[in-house]
Amino acid sequence: xxxxxxWQPDSRGRLQEAALVLFAERGFDxxxxxxxxxxxGLTERxxxxxxADKREVLFGGSDLLKDRIVxxxxxxxxxxxxxxxxxxxxxxxxxxxxxxxxxxxxKRQAVIxxxxxxxxxxxxxxxxxxxxxxAVLRDRDxxxxxxxxxxxxxxxxxxxxxxxxxxxxxDRDLTTTMRDTITELRAVAVAVDG
Amino acid sequence: xxxxxxWQPDSRGRLQEAALVLFAERGFDxxxxxxxxxxxGLTERxxxxxxADKREVLFGGSDLLKDRIVxxxxxxxxxxxxxxxxxxxxxxxxxxxxxxxxxxxxKRQAVIxxxxxxxxxxxxxxxxxxxxxxAVLRDRDxxxxxxxxxxxxxxxxxxxxxxxxxxxxxDRDLTTTMRDTITELRAVAVAVDG
DNA sequence: GAGAGTGATGTCTGCAACTGTCATCACAGC
DNA sequence: GCTGTGATGACAGTTGCAGACATCACTCTC
Numbered sequence: 001x002x003x004x005x006x007w008q009p010d011s012r013g014r015l016q017e018a019a020l021v022l023f024a025e026r027g028f029d030x031x032x033x034x035x036x037x038x039x040x041g042l043t044e045r046x047x048x049x050x051x052a053d054k055r056e057v058l059f060g061g062s063d064l065l066k067d068r069i070v071x072x073x074x075x076x077x078x079x080x081x082x083x084x085x086x087x088x089x090x091x092x093x094x095x096x097x098x099x100x101x102x103x104x105x106x107k108r109q110a111v112i113x114x115x116x117x118x119x120x121x122x123x124x125x126x127x128x129x130x131x132x133x134x135a136v137l138r139d140r141d142x143x144x145x146x147x148x149x150x151x152x153x154x155x156x157x158x159x160x161x162x163x164x165x166x167x168x169x170x171d172r173d174l175t176t177t178m179r180d181t182i183t184e185l186r187a188v189a190v191a192v193d194g
Numbered sequence: 195x196x197x198x199x200x201w202q203p204d205s206r207g208r209l210q211e212a213a214l215v216l217f218a219e220r221g222f223d224x225x226x227x228x229x230x231x232x233x234x235g236l237t238e239r240x241x242x243x244x245x246a247d248k249r250e251v252l253f254g255g256s257d258l259l260k261d262r263i264v265x266x267x268x269x270x271x272x273x274x275x276x277x278x279x280x281x282x283x284x285x286x287x288x289x290x291x292x293x294x295x296x297x298x299x300x301k302r303q304a305v306i307x308x309x310x311x312x313x314x315x316x317x318x319x320x321x322x323x324x325x326x327x328x329a330v331l332r333d334r335d336x337x338x339x340x341x342x343x344x345x346x347x348x349x350x351x352x353x354x355x356x357x358x359x360x361x362x363x364x365d366r367d368l369t370t371t372m373r374d375t376i377t378e379l380r381a382v383a384v385a386v387d388g
Numbered sequence: 389g390a391g392a393g394t395g396a397t398g399t400c401t402g403c404a405a406c407t408g409t410c411a412t413c414a415c416a417g418c
Numbered sequence: 419g420c421t422g423t424g425a426t427g428a429c430a431g432t433t434g435c436a437g438a439c440a441t442c443a444c445t446c447t448c
Contacts, residue, residue, distance in 0.1 A: 006414040006426085043428080044405090045426080045428080053405075054406090082385065083382050121314065123317040127313070145375065146378060148354055149351070152353070184343050185383060188347070189277060189384065190380070201443090226433065226434085227435085237399080246435095
């Protein structure tokens with residue numbers, strides 16, 4: 001497994017690191033895949049062996065996060081309503097994401113926010129989570145359209161909470177922000193008068 | 195304005211039509227911009243003058259729809275709560291989208307659903323609506339994070355409702371489906387027990 | 389009504405994002 | 419030592435897209 005000898009180890013990680021640095025310095029558009037690869041001591045072709053496209057280099061742990069969310073939801077007690085179950089998934093997400101250094105998260109988020117193509121990709125990733133969560137809810141005998149609605153609304157909250165957390169105005173725990181965001185949705189959904 | 199003489203009229207429309215046909219026939223990836231242009235009696239370069247990139251050709255009326263939604267929200271009575279106001283925007287969207295021939299909508303939606311890049315773009319468009327709606331809500335003195343949450347949740351509902359409406363299992367009015375979807379969200383948000 | 393825009397188009401050129409294919413070479417197992 | 423395997427490099431090719439410039443019907447102006 002670990003290619004310890006012929007090549008430098010962890011090509012993938014080096015590419016991710018190099019990409020983040022270069023994107024932050026010059027911007028996504030002004031950085032070519034070849035430049036990232038060169039900075040990591042590799043070739044362009046190797047870059048595209050590790051990442052399906054240039055954007056993916058910023059979304060490395062995405063599948064892992066999805067698994068955590070799905071586990072969180074499927075592990076919710078049967079007595080939980082759909083949105084409660086989704087909230088467990090969000091807790092799991094917060095626990096995982098909260099362990100990264102906040103400045104790095106912010107840097108990454110800043111790069112993504114600065115570029116439309118990257119924002120697109122982020123939305124697509126989260127939509128993928130939503131589909132997976134909806135499937136889990138259906139396994140828990142939540143019907144349609146409730147399953148889809150709860151899952152999509154929940155992933156929307158993940159996005160909003162992450163944005164709040166990443167902003168300069170929110171220095172709370174990610175878990176706290178996440179839970180607060182859910183509460184806000186419940187309030188907004190019920191409110192009838194302004 | 196109308197270039198009636200030297201060139202065939204409505205280049206833009208012809209490109210959109212040609213693209214939809216070719217995408218439906220061979221798929222998005224297997225269709226080059228040059229082929230679309232040729233089918234419309236134009237050149238590749240002209241294609242990219244009308245559309246910023248290959249995907250945009252499928253999202254022609256997007257800005258118009260955004261305007262309708264925004265107008266709907268800003269026209270809501272002051273007594274409306276945030277989600278009620280957003281619901282007016284969704285009604286406006288339904289009114290506009292419902293006037294297209296349903297089979298054409300389905301064809302377009304099928305093309306988009308079949309391709310990840312196009313789904314990405316669709317998500318990005320809707321995220322753009324959400325940002326605009328949130329801004330309108332803030333103008334209506336809805337605070338943060340309520341404005342963002344209501345707007346994002348609302349646009350999520352737009353997406354879900356459109357998908358339901360496009361599916362074979364829902365033959366109701368788009369407005370009906372849209373309203374029903376909002377009701378479902380309210381129910382899901384309140385429910386505490388499964 | 390001739391001459392100067394103007395706007396939509398075509399042509400030509402070039403870069404960068406990917407992709408397919410084949411070669412290489414350290415290491416692993418036999 | 420021989421052979422397989424996996425990660426990489428080298429090279430060539432297609433396509434998405436953008437800049438620069440030419441064209442030419444139509445319009446506006448004097």
